[in-house]
Every structure is written in C-alpha cells, then in structure tokens.
Amino acid sequence: MGALGDRLKLMVKTFRRECHRVLQSERTTVHGADGMLMVLQLAMAEVNKQRAGEFKVPLSDVLMAWKHLLLSKLHLPPPDFARLENYDLILEAYESFLKRSNTVDLVDILRMYKQLTLADSEEPVSPTQLFQFLSGNVEVSELPDSSVPSTPSSKGRPCCSPQVKMAVRRVFCSYLNLLVNTKNDMALALTLDVPGRALGRQAFTDIKHAAQNANTSLFLAVTSFVRAIQLGGKGYAPAESDPLRKHVKGLSDYVQFLDNLEEILGETPDPSVCGAKLVTAIRAALVKGRSSGDELYAAAEETTRELSERICQIHQTQQLAANGSGMGISPARPKAYKVNHATAYGGRDTVKVLVALLDEEALTPPCANKADLLSEEQPVLGGAEGTCVLTLFRSPEVSSGDSPQPLKNRVQSRLDLLKPKAKDKVVRSQFACTYKDEEQPLNRVLEFPSSSQVPTCVHPAPKVKATPTVDEECSAGVEGGDTDEPTPECPNKERSGAQQGAALEPRSGNAPIRGAGPGRAKNTGVHAPSKGNKRKQVDSDRHGGAENQPPEKKRPTGASVKMPAKNVNRAPASKKKLIAGQGKLTSFFRV
Known part of the structure; x- marks a missing residue:
C-alpha cells in the first residue's frame, strides 16, 4: 500500500x-x-x-x-x-x-x-x-523513506526482538519530542525513568500533583522545581515539606540531561550533524553500564544509526525544496510567522527537521498486539516498575486500614504480640519496687500469678489486740529483779503509749509520762504478766503498734550495763514525727 x-x-x-x-x-x-x-x-x-x-x-x-x-x-x-x-x-x-x-x-x-x-x-x-x-x-x-535498509556494518551484531526495538525507538522519539514540544506529557512519562533515575510511580505522582496545582505541564513543573533548587536563596527555594524534595537527585539528573540536549541543539547549526549528536547522546544514556551483547544495546545501536541517516535525508530534502529544487531559483523571503512566531529558540532548522521526523513516526502502522502496547512491562528499560503509561499515571494506593490483612499476617502478628520480650538489664535503686513494670504480654496476664509476682511491699492491716497499760508493761520488765536497773522494754514505754494513746487518753508525744520509774512498778497492785505474754506483747508492738517507727537497735542487758537512777525520772527526749508509711518502708529495706 x-x-x-x-x-x-x-x-x-x-x-x-x-x-x-x-x-x-x-x-x-x-x-x-x-x-x-x-x-x-x-x-x-x-x-x-x-x-x-x-x-x-x-x-x-x-x-x-x-x-x-x-x-x-x-x-x-x-x-x-x-x-x-x-x-x-x-x-x-x-x-x-x-x-x-x-x-x-x-x-x-x-x-x-x-x-x-x-x-x-x-x-x-x-x-x-x-x-x-x-x-x-x-x-x-x-x-x-521512513526506514533505512540495513547496512553491512550491522551484520554480526546480536539481534533484538521487535518489541524491544519498538520500545527503544519510542524512547528516542520521546526525547526528541520534548525538544520540540515541552508540553507533551506523554513524552515525559515515557522518558522520566529511562534510563533508571529512581523516579518511579511515586515521583511521577508527585510531579503530576505539582503540575495540577500550578496549572502547568509536567515538564514545566519539573524544571521550575529544579531551577528553584539550583538558584537557592532564603525564601526562594521550595519548602522542606515539598513532596518533590524526596526526588531532587533524580529530577536534577533528568533536567541536566535535557539541558545537554538543548545545548547541542542550540550550538550546532548544521541539522544533520546536530541530529546525529542528539541521537548519539540519547544512545549513550540508554546503554550506559550495559554490555555489547545486551539486547537493549543492540536495539539502541540500530535505532541510532537509522535515525541519524533519516535526519540527514530529511535535511537534504528540505534544502532542495528551499533552493528551488536546485534550479537556481532564488528562495522566497521567509514570512513573519515562519521566523519565530512569537517563540525564540536556537537551532530553528534542526527543529524543522525533527518535526518532519516525528511526523513520519506518527504515520507508522499501529501496533499489531494492542495488549502489549497498553499493558507493556519493560523492566529492561525503566527498572523494576517498567514504562507502562497507565501504571505511571495511576497514583499509588494509600492504605486506609479498612481491608483486612491476610490470615497468615494476622496470625504472625498475634504470635509476635504473645512472644515475651527481652528486657534490658538495668541497675535500679533500692526503691525499685516503686517503679511500674512494663506491660506484660497477654499470655502472662491471663495466667494465674505465681508467688513471685505477688507484691512483697504490701503488709496486712495490724490486728487490734488488748494490750496492758504502760504501768503494767514496765512492771513486767522488773519482775523479780532489782528496781534500780531499768529493763530494755521500759524505754519503749513512750512509743507504745504514744501509739495507744487514742485508746487510753489524749497525750502529747513530747509530754513526760507521770509515774515513770522503777518505784512505780513496785507500788502498783497489778500483777506482772508472764514471760509468754511478754513475748506476744513485744511481737505485737513490733508488727502492729510500731509500724511507723524505725526498729530499735539492740541494747545490752544485764548487770554489766548500769544506768543512773536519776535518769529514770527524766522525761524522754523529743523525737521527730514520721510520715505515714515511712517506718514500714524503712524496716522493710533494713538488711
């Protein structure tokens, strides 16, 4: 046809x-x-x-x-x-x-x-x-004239599949398309991550959102961001919260590569030479780091040769048309709309050649397999995510937490929760029992607590027992002994009296006790309690009545210790009152 x-x-x-x-x-x-x-x-x-x-x-x-x-x-x-x-x-x-x-x-x-x-x-x-x-x-x-026959120089090279060759040729034409029309979003989508620049679907989504917010094309959104980064300056650079900040390196490499192509386009006046330099620069970027036996390498080499020769042919055809088909006729004066048409760019002749080349590419027959075109996955070109256009334009799905996880993941997470965690070995002070331990796993909470988990700092409430009076306690200490030698239990008379004063009579802790002395125990009419009752009374005072008082140091008893008789009638020294629970805590930690 x-x-x-x-x-x-x-x-x-x-x-x-x-x-x-x-x-x-x-x-x-x-x-x-x-x-x-x-x-x-x-x-x-x-x-x-x-x-x-x-x-x-x-x-x-x-x-x-x-x-x-x-x-x-x-x-x-x-x-x-x-x-x-x-x-x-x-x-x-x-x-x-x-x-x-x-x-x-x-x-x-x-x-x-x-x-x-x-x-x-x-x-x-x-x-x-x-x-x-x-x-x-x-x-x-x-x-x-849309294709160039193979030359003998192409013999002996590895062949490439038609799909890879078509994809490589599409990437070449997309780069050239951006040099002619920077508003072409499809061309940017096909070249953004080819070769790989770590600009996947998330980066493309961020670029798309930035372009929508600024009402510009994708290429203009990318170049505006990169130029602002390069210029810098306080208050001029993009904010730290800008989503494109995460892709600065890849976007900078992309814009730098296109700047190099623009520089070649503007500095090379001959369209044939300029076109050959452009396709060579694109080939160098695609085959960088690949071996000569790679399929992509062979496709890039073949496409570079064909496009270079086709650009040279188009340039020659346009020159003949401009010179009046070589008949010596003076060319017509260029019209105003043909010079710039409100646009200033370098390499105007080269742009005309590229436009003619892209028009010929648009006239190529359609792809026979529509499924390969619309759902193409080419990891050989764009890394792991491929270059599927629909995949790029689709924003990544954000997990909402509504959909349940697979059963295997839920079981594993439950096992991780029930698994006991290793605690760090830290040095704690002597008041470590006041610290709150970390929350225990669920299986530990559901089990019955062992004896080791029962808190040891809690004591039962003291039982109320009928105790003898102060005079009877002192009289028990001097039973059958010398009245001039005070017993060790008599100095506790002030403490027991102070603790049980609410039941007997109101008295101050600093007030002297009337009738205190050995002679008082002699003249009393109350019989002294037995030794067994005396031991029970001491235990009761130690655990019940004296819970807010520090334990008394052991004192030597017997005839070796003589206390002057004049000290018996002296009022006891005033002591500081302890707060509630201080005596219990001090006695618990005394070792």
Whole structure:
C-alpha cells in the first residue's frame, strides 16, 4: 500500500505548511495510532476514577471505545454494538488531554486539511481509508523513506526482538519530542525513568500533583522545581515539606540531561550533524553500564544509526525544496510567522527537521498486539516498575486500614504480640519496687500469678489486740529483779503509749509520762504478766503498734550495763514525727 503511504505523507506535509492558520504554535506534535490509543486509555481511566474511584479500565472497554472514537470523529456510521455509558465524558477527557499537551491526532489533521485547502480539492485520504489504517485493517509495510535498509556494518551484531526495538525507538522519539514540544506529557512519562533515575510511580505522582496545582505541564513543573533548587536563596527555594524534595537527585539528573540536549541543539547549526549528536547522546544514556551483547544495546545501536541517516535525508530534502529544487531559483523571503512566531529558540532548522521526523513516526502502522502496547512491562528499560503509561499515571494506593490483612499476617502478628520480650538489664535503686513494670504480654496476664509476682511491699492491716497499760508493761520488765536497773522494754514505754494513746487518753508525744520509774512498778497492785505474754506483747508492738517507727537497735542487758537512777525520772527526749508509711518502708529495706 505504497500509494496510501504517499497520500498520508502529502496530507501531513500540507498541514505543516499551513498549520499557522489554525494552530497557535508551530511546535504542535502529532499522535499516531499508538499514541491515540494510549491517550484514550488514560482518558477512560480518568473518567472511571471520577465515577467509580478507580484509575483503571479493562482492555475490552478500551477497544470498544476505540472504534466508537474513530467512527464518530470521522463522521462514519457507528458500529453495530452500543457505545459505553460515559462515552461523552471519555471524548471530552480525550480532547482535553490533546489540547493540554499541545498535540493533535491524525483525525484532527484530516479535518484541518479540509479547512486549509480549497473546497473543490480532492482529499488525499478518505475517512474510510484513514479508519482502516488506524484500526490496523490495512497493512502498510513501509512508508516512503521512513526506514533505512540495513547496512553491512550491522551484520554480526546480536539481534533484538521487535518489541524491544519498538520500545527503544519510542524512547528516542520521546526525547526528541520534548525538544520540540515541552508540553507533551506523554513524552515525559515515557522518558522520566529511562534510563533508571529512581523516579518511579511515586515521583511521577508527585510531579503530576505539582503540575495540577500550578496549572502547568509536567515538564514545566519539573524544571521550575529544579531551577528553584539550583538558584537557592532564603525564601526562594521550595519548602522542606515539598513532596518533590524526596526526588531532587533524580529530577536534577533528568533536567541536566535535557539541558545537554538543548545545548547541542542550540550550538550546532548544521541539522544533520546536530541530529546525529542528539541521537548519539540519547544512545549513550540508554546503554550506559550495559554490555555489547545486551539486547537493549543492540536495539539502541540500530535505532541510532537509522535515525541519524533519516535526519540527514530529511535535511537534504528540505534544502532542495528551499533552493528551488536546485534550479537556481532564488528562495522566497521567509514570512513573519515562519521566523519565530512569537517563540525564540536556537537551532530553528534542526527543529524543522525533527518535526518532519516525528511526523513520519506518527504515520507508522499501529501496533499489531494492542495488549502489549497498553499493558507493556519493560523492566529492561525503566527498572523494576517498567514504562507502562497507565501504571505511571495511576497514583499509588494509600492504605486506609479498612481491608483486612491476610490470615497468615494476622496470625504472625498475634504470635509476635504473645512472644515475651527481652528486657534490658538495668541497675535500679533500692526503691525499685516503686517503679511500674512494663506491660506484660497477654499470655502472662491471663495466667494465674505465681508467688513471685505477688507484691512483697504490701503488709496486712495490724490486728487490734488488748494490750496492758504502760504501768503494767514496765512492771513486767522488773519482775523479780532489782528496781534500780531499768529493763530494755521500759524505754519503749513512750512509743507504745504514744501509739495507744487514742485508746487510753489524749497525750502529747513530747509530754513526760507521770509515774515513770522503777518505784512505780513496785507500788502498783497489778500483777506482772508472764514471760509468754511478754513475748506476744513485744511481737505485737513490733508488727502492729510500731509500724511507723524505725526498729530499735539492740541494747545490752544485764548487770554489766548500769544506768543512773536519776535518769529514770527524766522525761524522754523529743523525737521527730514520721510520715505515714515511712517506718514500714524503712524496716522493710533494713538488711
């Protein structure tokens, strides 16, 4: 179908020559059949997200909408099957994406061709023929001068699969497309992480959100952020909370690489030499760190050679057309809209050659396997995440915690919870029992506490026992002994009296006790208690009555210790009152 290829090429050339009448920019690029299908997939996924909340679309729905889109835009009869429910919204999203990215499709070129030419002129391609070409029903093996035959220098090199070669060629053309049209979001998506720059789906999502907030293209959002980082300055650099801060290195490398391509474009006046340098720089970036026997290496080498030769041929053709086909005719004076058209850029001649090259790439036959195109996964190009356009434009899913985890994960987390944790060995003070221990695992809490877990600092409440009076206690200590020698129990008389004073009579702890002395025990009429009762009384005083008093040091007893008799009648020295519980805690820790 060489004739169809000639007519398609004539249609595009006529559009380029007169596009200034219907377009606002000379740098508008064209989407071919594959590009149109990918844009349609993104538009349908966007509509599904707005309607159902999921940025995804089945492949069967894309193919159904693809036929409806072509027939409706070409004003042909619709197919026999019903169109989708949200087709109007899908068509609106499709046209919005093309306008936002400063691109057009082949159907728009045919429509504008009718406006640009005379009404009585014959159309180079009928709507039916264009529909057959875009849907893949007509095989167009080769367009005129669209490919270069293999040279003998390519023999002996490892061959590459058609899918890898097609993907590599698409990446080359996407880089060249960004040099012509920086608003092309599809070109940026295909080149952002090729070669790998650690700019995966999360980075692309952050760029997309930044572009939406600023109402700009993806490329402008990236360059604005990187330029602000490079310029620096307090109050001018992006905030630390900017999501793009996490991808500074990858974005800087990407912008630096495109700056190098722009520098080559502006400093090399010859389009043939400039085009060869551009594709060589792209090849060097793709094959960096790869061996010569790699499949990607072979595809990049072959694509570099073909594009360089094709750029040289296009440049020669444009030179012949500008010089009047070599007939010595003086070229026409360039028109105002052909010089810059409100745009200033270097390498104007090279840009014209690149535009013609990209137009020819848009006229290539569509991919035979639509599933490989729409769900392509190419880890050989873009690392682990691949270069699938739909995957890049889909934002990463944020875990809401509503969906349950798999049973295996829940069981493992439960076992980790019940597993006892090793405690750090730390040195604690003597009051370690006042510290609150860490929360024990659930299985320890449910079990019955052992004897070691029973708190040792808690004492039972003292039992109230009937105790003798102070005079009887002292009289028991001097039973059968010398009245001039005080017993060790008599000095406790003040403490026991102070503790039991509430039951006997109100008295102050510092007031002297009346009748204290050995002579008092002699003249009393109360019989002294027995030794057994005396031991019980001492135990009762030690555990019950004297809980708020520190234990008394042992004192020597017997005839070896003589105390002067005059000290018996002396009032005891005043002692400081202890707070509640201080005596109990001190006696517990005394070792």
